[in-house]
Amino acid sequence: MYSFALLFCFMTAAAAADPASPGTNVFAPQSTPARSILHLSTFVLTVTGLIFVVVFTLLVYSISKFRAKSAAENSEPAQVYGSTQIELAWTIIPVLIVVVLFMATARVLHAMQDAPEPTNAIDVTVIGHQFWWEYRYPQLGVVTANELHIPVSDPAHPTPTFLQLLSADTDHSFWIPELAGKTDLVPNHPNRMWMDPEHTGTFLGQCAQYCGTQHAKMLLRVSVDTPADFAEWIREQQRPAVADERVAAGRRVFETTACINCHAINGTVASGRFGPDLTHLMSRSTIAAGAAPNTPESLRLWIQNPEAIKRGSLMPAMQLSKSDMDALMDYLETLR
Amino acid sequence: MSSNAITVPGIPVEGKTWIETLHEWVTTVDHKRLGILYILYGLGFLVVGGVEALIIRIQLMHSHNDFVSPQVFNRLFTMHGTTMIFFMVMPVLFGFANYLVPLMIGARDMAFPRLNAFSFWLSAFGGLLLYFSFLGGSGLYGAGNAPDVGWWAYAPLGARAFSPGHSTDYWTLSTLVSGFGSIGTAINIIATIICMRCPGMKLGRMPLQVWLYLVMAGMVLIAITPLSAAQIMLLVDRYLGGHFFDTQAGGSAVLWMHFFWIFGHPEVYVLVIPAFGFVSEIIPVFSRKPIFGYPVMVAASVGIGFLSLSVWAHHMFTVGMNSYANSFFAITTMAVGIPTGIKIFNWIGTMWGGRIQFKLPMLFCLGFLFQFLIAGLTGIIQASVPVDWQLSLSYFVVAHFHYVIVGGILFATFGAFYYWYPKITGRMLNETLGKWHFWLLLIGFHLTFDVMHIPGLLGMPRRIYTYEPGRGWDTLNLIVSIGALIQAVAILIFVWNLIISYFKGAKAGNDPWDAWTLEWSTSSPPPAYNFATVPVVASARPLWDLKHPEDPDSQYE
Numbered sequence: 001m002y003s004f005a006l007l008f009c010f011m012t013a014a015a016a017a018d019p020a021s022p023g024t025n026v027f028a029p030q031s032t033p034a035r036s037i038l039h040l041s042t043f044v045l046t047v048t049g050l051i052f053v054v055v056f057t058l059l060v061y062s063i064s065k066f067r068a069k070s071a072a073e074n075s076e077p078a079q080v081y082g083s084t085q086i087e088l089a090w091t092i093i094p095v096l097i098v099v100v101l102f103m104a105t106a107r108v109l110h111a112m113q114d115a116p117e118p119t120n121a122i123d124v125t126v127i128g129h130q131f132w133w134e135y136r137y138p139q140l141g142v143v144t145a146n147e148l149h150i151p152v153s154d155p156a157h158p159t160p161t162f163l164q165l166l167s168a169d170t171d172h173s174f175w176i177p178e179l180a181g182k183t184d185l186v187p188n189h190p191n192r193m194w195m196d197p198e199h200t201g202t203f204l205g206q207c208a209q210y211c212g213t214q215h216a217k218m219l220l221r222v223s224v225d226t227p228a229d230f231a232e233w234i235r236e237q238q239r240p241a242v243a244d245e246r247v248a249a250g251r252r253v254f255e256t257t258a259c260i261n262c263h264a265i266n267g268t269v270a271s272g273r274f275g276p277d278l279t280h281l282m283s284r285s286t287i288a289a290g291a292a293p294n295t296p297e298s299l300r301l302w303i304q305n306p307e308a309i310k311r312g313s314l315m316p317a318m319q320l321s322k323s324d325m326d327a328l329m330d331y332l333e334t335l336r
Numbered sequence: 337m338s339s340n341a342i343t344v345p346g347i348p349v350e351g352k353t354w355i356e357t358l359h360e361w362v363t364t365v366d367h368k369r370l371g372i373l374y375i376l377y378g379l380g381f382l383v384v385g386g387v388e389a390l391i392i393r394i395q396l397m398h399s400h401n402d403f404v405s406p407q408v409f410n411r412l413f414t415m416h417g418t419t420m421i422f423f424m425v426m427p428v429l430f431g432f433a434n435y436l437v438p439l440m441i442g443a444r445d446m447a448f449p450r451l452n453a454f455s456f457w458l459s460a461f462g463g464l465l466l467y468f469s470f471l472g473g474s475g476l477y478g479a480g481n482a483p484d485v486g487w488w489a490y491a492p493l494g495a496r497a498f499s500p501g502h503s504t505d506y507w508t509l510s511t512l513v514s515g516f517g518s519i520g521t522a523i524n525i526i527a528t529i530i531c532m533r534c535p536g537m538k539l540g541r542m543p544l545q546v547w548l549y550l551v552m553a554g555m556v557l558i559a560i561t562p563l564s565a566a567q568i569m570l571l572v573d574r575y576l577g578g579h580f581f582d583t584q585a586g587g588s589a590v591l592w593m594h595f596f597w598i599f600g601h602p603e604v605y606v607l608v609i610p611a612f613g614f615v616s617e618i619i620p621v622f623s624r625k626p627i628f629g630y631p632v633m634v635a636a637s638v639g640i641g642f643l644s645l646s647v648w649a650h651h652m653f654t655v656g657m658n659s660y661a662n663s664f665f666a667i668t669t670m671a672v673g674i675p676t677g678i679k680i681f682n683w684i685g686t687m688w689g690g691r692i693q694f695k696l697p698m699l700f701c702l703g704f705l706f707q708f709l710i711a712g713l714t715g716i717i718q719a720s721v722p723v724d725w726q727l728s729l730s731y732f733v734v735a736h737f738h739y740v741i742v743g744g745i746l747f748a749t750f751g752a753f754y755y756w757y758p759k760i761t762g763r764m765l766n767e768t769l770g771k772w773h774f775w776l777l778l779i780g781f782h783l784t785f786d787v788m789h790i791p792g793l794l795g796m797p798r799r800i801y802t803y804e805p806g807r808g809w810d811t812l813n814l815i816v817s818i819g820a821l822i823q824a825v826a827i828l829i830f831v832w833n834l835i836i837s838y839f840k841g842a843k844a845g846n847d848p849w850d851a852w853t854l855e856w857s858t859s860s861p862p863p864a865y866n867f868a869t870v871p872v873v874a875s876a877r878p879l880w881d882l883k884h885p886e887d888p889d890s891q892y893e
């Protein structure tokens with residue numbers, strides 16, 4: 001009976017689905033694409049589950065029924081070579097099952113993949129980098145990194161978000177299991193996916209396509225906001241960085257070291273695009289693509305010794321003196 | 337060629353120094369010796385690839401574990417995959433092909449004995465080249481040692497920009513070289529089966545094992561060539577300034593994926609089809625009935641061979657093909673389930689009304705039937721494209737293909753070991769150790785690979801060296817790792833059994849299983865010339881005819 005373990009597995013995972021807590025469970029869909037997939041999965045699982053039960057029963061029955069009664073039994077059983085009728089039956093029935101499964105698949109496939117983009121949809125361009133995410137809102141003039149903000153979609157007046165998926169280097173894959181299936185970010189091969197989350201909250205995921213050394217710590221956080229919160233967040237992101245004279249020393253450190261080769265801060269000379277945009281660094285709850293919380297301690301460690309947080313990341317250790325480091329930290333603190 | 341043409345493996349001839357024996361084995365062109373070399377070589381890599389898997393599992397035992405670095409972990413899964421596919425399963429299956437095909441069709445050797453030896457040594461050299469990367473991989477750049485681009489080396493990760501040094505070159509060249517070896521052996525198998533059958537052995541009378549090796553060899557010819565071409569193109573990119581897969585210069589990453597999977601998917605069937613053969617030989621003998629529906633089984637095998645050439649892009653449902661392409665590959669993938677299902681039903685039909693003896697080869701084949709059933713069904717689930725958008729690249733897929741390769745192919749291959757070991761060595765494998773091996777492997781396998789499906793459903797992607805706590809993955813991964821350790825113990829018992837039984841096993845005799853195919857009519861181990869007189873057959877079960885002159889199969893043909 002060990003093979004029932006697998007069915008049990010599916011059921012445990014299904015039972016573990018808890019819509020309240022942020023998770024990465026494909027059985028807890030919070031958006032139309034993920035929900036259609038779950039419905040299709042349930043159908044496919046039922047059909048394959050039935051096939052499993054039938055064939056499993058046949059197997060167990062034939063093994064227990066036709067075991068040799070005693071080792072001394074000498075005569076051979078009747079030598080049967082086959083039967084055309086039976087062969088036909090177990091060819092035609094699977095053909096029919098395949099046709100049904102394919103029809104169900106094609107319907108959902110077409111509905112999801114070829115869905116037209118409504119005019120009120122939010123557009124976000126997602127660019128995969130080794131090992132972080134860049135988000136651009138072309139309609140809104142916002143560039144940010146690692147933490148995606150999208151508005152909740154009211155089922156009565158859907159405002160879905162359409163993601164344009166690009167890659168700056170190797171292949172990546174964008175996967176938030178509770179919002180949608182995954183789609184790869186392939187260089188020279190733009191892709192598209194969409195989601196219309198039904199609830200506000202934080203949704204998790206991570207890069208699903210092996211992209212190099214730190215594939216494991218290329219985490220995804222999606223914040224689904226109310227329309228008002230989303231509009232407010234966009235307004236904040238559209239502002240240039242504050243120019244606070246009290247932290248001018250730290251700003252000078254930033255602008256005169258290698259930081260600006262890779263990072264951009266709106267309203268300063270820093271316009272690097274190799275690393276995340278830092279204009280509103282402090283509005284994010286994590287750093288290093290989710291590898292560490294955005295606290296002063298971990299930010300300091302990240303700048304001085306990135307290997308301690310994310311081995312193999314492309315951020316270099318900055319080797320700053322104590323006083324420069326303190327000044328820089330004061331400056332970064334103001335990037336809200 | 338050995339100086340003494342009638343030397344047989346396993347029987348030491350007096351007065352020969354070890355260096356003479358070694359020389360004979362290295363220079364041999366005897367299909368049986370090459371078969372044994374292939375198998376031993378594959379078993380060696382089973383241990384190596386297994387150790388890599390264990391390190392991977394120790395690293396993943398709990399979240400944020402620090403047993404190995406991400407760099408080492410990435411090398412480990414690359415080497416584990418490459419080793420197990422190219423240098424473990426393929427050599428073992430080619431080894432059985434070499435050993436069994438001539439014996440089963442009543443021939444004295446393969447069609448091209450020297451090509452046979454050449455192919456083996458090419459494959460062997462490929463494996464050594466891959467592992468030499470641990471020493472030579474850093475080249476002048478000092479970056480990395482063993483390849484770390486994954487066993488499918490998706491572009492542009494394999495380009496010079498992302499993979500400096502020579503580690504990727506070792507991967508490219510070793511699979512290229514062993515690929516040529518595989519092509520040579522495939523040509524040899526086809527030529528042997530077409531041209532070397534004994535009198536009376538019509539195509540319709542060949543054992544199913546031989547049919548399946550014919551299909552497998554045909555698929556190797558078709559599947560390996562695009563991989564070899566792609567490897568050469570990658571080398572052109574890396575060293576001659578080509579831009580086939582160099583996306584920064586306008587190359588195509590998707591092209592590489594197509595090249596790789598038009599090799600990679602048929603490859604899975606290249607591996608599983610000989611396993612179907614083992615099962616098709618073993619189940620009839622231990623059910624004491626002929627295979628149910630022989631012609632349908634042949635047709636299903638050839639059908640799987642053709643269909644499996646048209647399913648490769650089901651590995652690419654998340655890559656962004658248009659919905660028509662996705663639909664096409666969904667239906668072809670589901671369609672492969674039909675001939676595969678026919679095979680499972682025919683094996684049940686063979687057992688139906690038989691007198692099943694639960695000897696070790698049969699136990700492993702029964703394990704195969706249950707596990708392959710599940711592996712096939714989870715495959716159908718993933719053929720449903722939208723479902724695959726969730727499951728692809730997750731641990732669900734890892735669980736699925738290990739179900740195919742370990743639960744299916746490896747179990748059937750262990751069955752083959754217990755079944756043909758007496759023929760190859762003249763001695764029986766120890767029954768008690770065999771039972772321990774079977775049950776421990778079964779328990780370990782199900783602990784590992786049943787449970788492994790769940791983290792995939794809970795959002796755990798594959799190929800991550802560590803994972804975040806609080807996602808419900810920790811306990812599951814711990815169970816998976818414990819199962820892996822149990823499997824490792826089972827494999828050690830098996831290896832010990834192979835060694836101890838070689839010296840102390842009970843004498844087997846010519847035909848310990850009361851079987852029906854030609855290899856059991858000659859001595860165990862067979863002489864260098866296989867058969868003193870070339871046999872003549874009149875049915876698919878020549879030894880049945882011999883043992884039952886009152887009711888021979890030939891009467892019904």
